[in-house]
Amino acid sequence: MGWIERLLTIDRRIIFAIIALVLILPMIFPFGFRTPVTPPTQKLFDAVDAIPPRDKVLTISADYDPQTEPELHPMTIALLRHAFATHTRVLVLALYVQGLGLAEDALTTVVAEFNGRATSPQDSIVYGRDYVFLGWQPPPIIPILGMGTSIRQVFPRDYYGNDTDTLPLMKETETYNDMGLLVSVSGGSAPLWYVAYAQSRYGIRVGAGITAVSVADFFPYLETGQFSGMLAGMKGAAEYEELVERSLAVGGRRKAMEGMSSQSAAHIAIMAFVVLANIGYLARRRRKA
Amino acid sequence: MNLSPEPWIWIAALLTIAIFSFLIKENPFYRVAEHLFVGVSNGYFIAFMWHNVAIPVLVNPLRTATSQVAEEGLSRGLFNPVNEANFLLLIPTFIGLLYLARFFPQVSWLVRIPIAFYLGYYMGLSIPAILEANVLRQISGTMLTRASFTDWVNGMWGVVVLAGVVCTIIYFFFSREHRGALGAAARVGIVFVMVGFGASFGYTVMARISLAIGRMLFLFRDWLGIVR
Numbered sequence: 147m148g149w150i151e152r153l154l155t156i157d158r159r160i161i162f163a164i165i166a167l168v169l170i171l172p173m174i175f176p177f178g179f180r181t182p183v184t185p186p187t188q189k190l191f192d193a194v195d196a197i198p199p200r201d202k203v204l205t206i207s208a209d210y211d212p213q214t215e216p217e218l219h220p221m222t223i224a225l226l227r228h229a230f231a232t233h234t235r236v237l238v239l240a241l242y243v244q245g246l247g248l249a250e251d252a253l254t255t256v257v258a259e260f261n262g263r264a265t266s267p268q269d270s271i272v273y274g275r276d277y278v279f280l281g282w283q284p285p286p287i288i289p290i291l292g293m294g295t296s297i298r299q300v301f302p303r304d305y306y307g308n309d310t311d312t313l314p315l316m317k318e319t320e321t322y323n324d325m326g327l328l329v330s331v332s333g334g335s336a337p338l339w340y341v342a343y344a345q346s347r348y349g350i351r352v353g354a355g356i357t358a359v360s361v362a363d364f365f366p367y368l369e370t371g372q373f374s375g376m377l378a379g380m381k382g383a384a385e386y387e388e389l390v391e392r393s394l395a396v397g398g399r400r401k402a403m404e405g406m407s408s409q410s411a412a413h414i415a416i417m418a419f420v421v422l423a424n425i426g427y428l429a430r431r432r433r434k435a
Numbered sequence: 436m437n438l439s440p441e442p443w444i445w446i447a448a449l450l451t452i453a454i455f456s457f458l459i460k461e462n463p464f465y466r467v468a469e470h471l472f473v474g475v476s477n478g479y480f481i482a483f484m485w486h487n488v489a490i491p492v493l494v495n496p497l498r499t500a501t502s503q504v505a506e507e508g509l510s511r512g513l514f515n516p517v518n519e520a521n522f523l524l525l526i527p528t529f530i531g532l533l534y535l536a537r538f539f540p541q542v543s544w545l546v547r548i549p550i551a552f553y554l555g556y557y558m559g560l561s562i563p564a565i566l567e568a569n570v571l572r573q574i575s576g577t578m579l580t581r582a583s584f585t586d587w588v589n590g591m592w593g594v595v596v597l598a599g600v601v602c603t604i605i606y607f608f609f610s611r612e613h614r615g616a617l618g619a620a621a622r623v624g625i626v627f628v629m630v631g632f633g634a635s636f637g638y639t640v641m642a643r644i645s646l647a648i649g650r651m652l653f654l655f656r657d658w659l660g661i662v663r
Contacts, residue, residue: 165647169644169647169648170655173651173662213646216645216646216650217642217645217646217649284488342564342569343560345568346568358638358639358641359635361638362631362635369576369596372568372572379645380641381641401652405645409645412648413640413641416640
């Protein structure tokens with residue numbers, strides 16, 4: 147068997163083993179490089195920053211599940227850190243059942259971080275005053291439309307069973323008009339639903355946090371201004387973490403950044419595989435000819 | 436190395452390894468983990484839907500309405516859709532139950548009724564919204580106006596986008612043979628399509644690698660405590 151055949155018939159388990167090594171080694175010995183911030187991430191950061199803290203709220207729709215957690219969960223955490231650091235009040239909801247647990251985890255983590263550093267009740271993050279976890283209502287399109295008329299009618303009770311009429315933040319937040327920005331963090335099409343059903347009808351500004359798989363499909367919506375900003379996969383999440391830490395001096399575990407060394411190493415390995423496979427393919431074609 | 440003392444971390448780690456073992460070959464550990472996942476997911480979903488949808492939206496209001504009848508007799512309010520407790524809920528419940536008709540061959544045609552309601556409702560709702568968001572706004576974003584040329588970089592990309600859209604549409608225009616100018620435009624169109632596929636592939640690799648990183652970080656940080 148010549149080298150060309152050997153190149154084209156590598157046992158796929160060897161490739162899996164190489165990829166595993168390429169992922170694991172940079173985790174143990176990270177490169178420690180900075181992540182340059184791309185325009186879509188910067189746009190979303192600026193859009194969140196531009197929300198008038200006492201006037202409008204940031205709504206985060208956690209429309210993802212554990213499968214896409216490594217890419218999307220760090221986005222939710224970074225967005226919450228940004229909002230709480232700038233005293234922007236937050237509504238959190240989920241269009242999918244599976245997003246509830248992850249949204250609660252993100253809220254618990256970030257609220258504990260801020261309250262751990264707080265020196266007075268004013269500095270603390272208080273449920274009902276600074277944020278509300280609305281929970282989930284099926285099916286997805288109905289709550290999206292309903293929130294244009296009355297958020298409290300769509301969510302008469304929050305995730306913890308409280309009557310939303312009794313929560314101070316909800317008394318000031320009636321409809322989309324009271325939201326400065328809605329960011330849908332999603333492993334599917336949820337950001338497009340918000341654009342189609344909430345933005346077209348009620349004019350709400352929509353941001354998107356999406357998996358890398360969807361980026362090519364979603365870019366046109368950023369270009370037309372239908373998305374006010376976009377976080378693209380783990381890289382986008384790492385960029386947002388960088389911006390929050392650099393601009394607002396807010397620390398905390400940076401889950402997306404932790405994976406970026408492995409991400410870069412794996413990309414180089416995949417590119418090498420693609421080049422090698424193409425060399426083998428072209429050499430075999432030339433030999434046959 | 437700093438092994439986690441948490442039993443749930445151990446269970447999750449062993450199940451992760453069981454799933455990864457499929458990369459070597461199909462084996463009983465993988466099958467157990469796969470079946471466990473399907474069973475737990477379905478069980479969780481059914482229980483969640485029952486407790487968070489069926490009971491608060493249907494069972495409790497009907498129970499309240501029934502007890503009101505027992506105490507006060509039938510009243511007009513019990514047929515008012517604005518009231519939470521009302522008997523009109525029985526109509527969508529009945530329509531929804533018709534989905535089960537497909538299990539009985541003699542009346543399986545009845546399943547068309549709930550499907551017709553569902554399709555009719557969502558089409559009516561979606562067509563104008565999708566047309567506005569996905570077609571009209573996108574066409575408007577593709578058009579070149581004086582504002583597109585406020586700086587030369589934006590103007591250049593605007594021209595590239597417009598050329599890409601037009602040439603790609605021509606590539607998928609099959610009513611005339613792709614020869615001459617049409618053929619040349621179609622060949623440019625296929626270049627744009629290939630660039631699009633390349634970008635999608637690159638992002639897909641990034642996404643899949645990210646998921647693998649998530650699991651590896653879980654194993655080497657949360658479970659084994661090797662990664663700090």
